[in-house]
Amino acid sequence: MSEMAIAADIGGSHVEFGIVREDRVLIAGTIEVRKASVKAVLPQLEAGIRTLLSKPDIAQHEIAGVALGICAIADGTGPVLAANGKYEDAVGFDFARWSENNFGLPCRVENDARLALLGEQFAGAAKGYDDAVLVTLGTGIGGAVMLGGRLLQSRGHRAGGVAGHLGVKWNGRTCGCGNRGCAEAEASTSVLDAICRELKDFSKSTLATATEAIDFHRLFDAADAGDALAQEVLDRCIGVWSALAVTLIHAYDPQIIVFGGGVMRRHEAILPRIREYVSRHAWAEPGSVKIVPAALGSSAALLGALPLLRRRP
Secondary structure, three states, rough: OHHHHHEEOOOOOOEEEEEEEEEEEEEEEEEEEOOOOHHHHHHHHHHHHHHHOOOOOOOHHHHHEEEEEOOOEEEEOOEEEEEOOOHHHHEEEHHHHHHHHHHHHHHHHHEEHHHHHHHHHOOOOOOOOOEEEEEEEOOOOOEEEEEEEEEOOOOOOOOOHHHHHHHHHOOOOOOOOOOEEEEHHHOOHHHHHHHHHOOEEEEOOOOHHHOOOOOEEEHHHHHHHHHHHHEEHHHHHHHHHHHHHHHHHHHHHHOEEEOOOOHHHHHHHHHHHHHHHHHOOOOOOOOOOEEOOOOOHHHHHHHHHHHHHHHOO
């Protein structure tokens, strides 16, 4: 009989949660995050999970455990080790006790991008590949690396998981991590508004009329309408993501790079240019590295639940 799991992806703006059976999400829900704190979010998550468990077609005795993805550094077995401005109270929190007390189930906690890569390799775009890299483009830039069919693991639990903090410009913008010129500091949603407004011709752009922070949806719309400044910024961002792809190829020699995150709603305008850049600049055999969009969307981390629970500590 196939197993089920409770899964949750705890992000900065919302929490996706659900019950999965093998490679299918049986039922799911979403929680809006008003404060990135586990003390604020977990009571809502508990209530949401209990609602799902009450459904008549959910056989609770088949549930193997609880798997949580969170935008922080975790060791994949229990504790969260470090956070970068979000969910600081997750560090040292006893998720195993929380899960046992509320659901009578074992619990594992993993970085959200690493859990998503497990999902994509189990049931999505990276299925069939043992050496894979995931890059998520959104508010920040996340990443995960799998080599030989296992998530890359290091003593400090950062190996392969800080793609957004690889340098692409040695004298670039200061990043929240303390480095300069990180990919996240040069081409993520969190800095996009500032990058646009710092350009000297910003006042001539249609983006100057924006009353809210400029995001990639607005940037693409403006570029599609012929806005020169929007196209300049978009070219810059694609250039950063392309340079990041080459760095990841040189560092990890993957068979495939999967790009995910909200920005990939426009993957047809982004990935061909990244592939072309990689073909010119990466030290790799032509066509040896596939560059593809994520297949599972917001379900990726949820579908990484059973692979995480089955993984040996």
